[in-house]
Amino acid sequence: MKHFNYIFTGTGLAALMTVYEMILSKKTEDKTILLIDSDAKKTNDRTWCFWDDSNHFEEIIYKEWKNTLFANENYRKQLNIEPYHYKMIQGTDFYKFIFNEISKHENIHFLQEKVIDFSELGNHCLVKTEENNFTCNKVFNSIFNPNLVTSQKKYPLLQQHFIGWFIKSKESVFDENAATFMDFSVKQKGNTRFMYVLPTSKNEALLEYTLFSKDLLSKKEYENEIELYIKNLGITEYEIVEKEQGNIPMTCYPFWKNNTKNIINIGSAGGWTKASTGFTFKNVTKKSKELVSFLETNSDFTKFHKKDKFWFYDLLFIDVLYKDNSIGSKVFSGLFQDENSGLILKFLDEETTLFEDLKVILKCPKIPFVKALLCRIFR
Template sequence: MQHYHYIFTGSGLSALMTVNEMLLSGKFEDKSILLIDENAKKVNDRTWCFWDEHNLFDGIVSKKWNQAIFANEKFNRVLELTPYQYKKINGLDFYKLVFKKISEHKNIHFLNQKVVDFSELGDHCIVKTVSETFTCNKIFNSIYNPEVVTTQTKFPLIHQHFIGWYIKSKEAVFTPNCATFMDFSVEQKGNTRFMYILPTSSTEALLEYTLFSKNLLFKEEYEAEIQKYITNLGITEYEIIEKEQGNIPMTCYPFWKHNTKNIINIGSAGGWTKASTGYTFKNASKKSKALVQFLKSESDFTKFHKKDKFWFYDLLLLDILGSKNELGSTIFSSMFKEGNSSVIFKFLDEETSFLEDLRVIWRCPKMLFVKALLGRIL
């Protein structure tokens, strides 16, 4: 039975981010590392977007936008993102970057198999795949188990679910330097629904019909709304280049309570997704840096997580969306209608001071959050 210092069950974004940070630190060259995943990471299965003022993975950023539109049925606002830019990374480009680095280190290995079980046994751990068994000192688990959240009611679960079409149109209707962050002008139908557009030229763009809601739709419903939106843009002829589909869990469930001394949950399995927005890339970057820094001096994974004010802000929003899902447009519109966009994005990145928090929160419907706060207290 082969033994490793570290085994990653799953090799998605957070696992690869963490391995990348290990490599950058230069402190783990004497540690044997194994990544196990049934997905070989050979196709472009997703895209990640984030706002950034630095050069986070700039070498593989496929597109940047300096402006973004926020809209609903009553107003349309162009947000100047300075000092930020909104950036897009293709999943395959990220996989290639990290796996190329991994291939240059003999202490790191990848196994294309499905993990069927893992557990902690005293001072070591065991991981089983469909055909092999391994032991290790530490496990980084990114295999999300939805039952952990769906079998409880204390913390609401909202899905960010979407279908996207990357299209090329006959008409030049898109503004290449301006993304559409949220367009709530689409019919809400008792939910929080919006269109999200990432243009790459005046005739090409990714359009995603997105919901923050408890229940998913049939595929035909998403695609009918995308077709309707395309028509409303004035597009008469277009071809679909690519399609993508996703479902991101948005919850404040305390996943860290399932961490043990030698097993830590990361990524969606560890609550690394930003609960109020579903954004993952920037959060995973921050968490992976913190985790690798933690490993330099600590060995007990139960000590890693620290709850903060942003977790509580997100919890109140999800409490509202869980009980009154139709109010999402009202809440986000109140923030973006006249608020300072750079402060809002800084707030969503969890980097604001308490005074800056108040500048954002004060624009939101106050009684909704007061009632949500009282509900949590009582």
């Protein structure tokens, strides 16, 4: 049975980013690392978007926007997000970039097999695939187990679910310099529903029909709404170049409590997704750096995670939307009511001071959040 120092079960964003940070640190060059996934990561299965004020991953940025738009049923406005730019990375570009870096290191290996089980056995771990068994010192797991969340009631679960179309239209209707961050002018139907539009040229864009809600829709309902939105843009003829769909868990469930001394859950499986927005890329970038730094001085994964004020803010937000899912448009309209939205993005990046937190929180509807706070205090 072959032994490795580190095994990654699943090679999603969090696993690949963590391995990349290990490479950059140069502190794990003496460690043997195995990444296992049934998917070879050679297709453009997703896009990641994030706001940023640095040149991080600049070589694989597919598109960036200096301006963003916000809309609801009453108005449409351009937001000033300085000092940030809004950026897009395509899945294939990210995978190629990371695997190219991995290929330069003989201590890192990839195996295309399906993981069926992993466990801690004293001072080492056992990982089983459909074809092989391996032992290792540490397991980094990114395989999400929904039963952990659905089997309990204390921490509500919303889904950020969407279908997106990359289209090329005959009419030049898009402003390629402005991304539509949220457009709540679509019918809400008792939920939090919006269109997300990322133009790459005057006649090309990704349009995603997105919900923050408890339940998924039929595929036809998402696509009917996208078709209606395209029609309302004045587009009469278009080609669907590519489609994508996703479902991101939005919950403050304490996944870290399932970590053991030698097994850590990362990515969505470890609660690394920003619960209140579903944004993943920026959060994972930070968490992977923290984890690699942690490994330099600590060997007990149960000590990695620490709750902070932002976890509690997200918890209240999820509580509010879970109780009244129709209030989402009102909440986000309050947050983005001012043209200057840089502070909101800084808050969502969990980089604000307590005084700045209060400035953001006071933009939200007061009564629903006070009720959610009282329910948590006296629960």
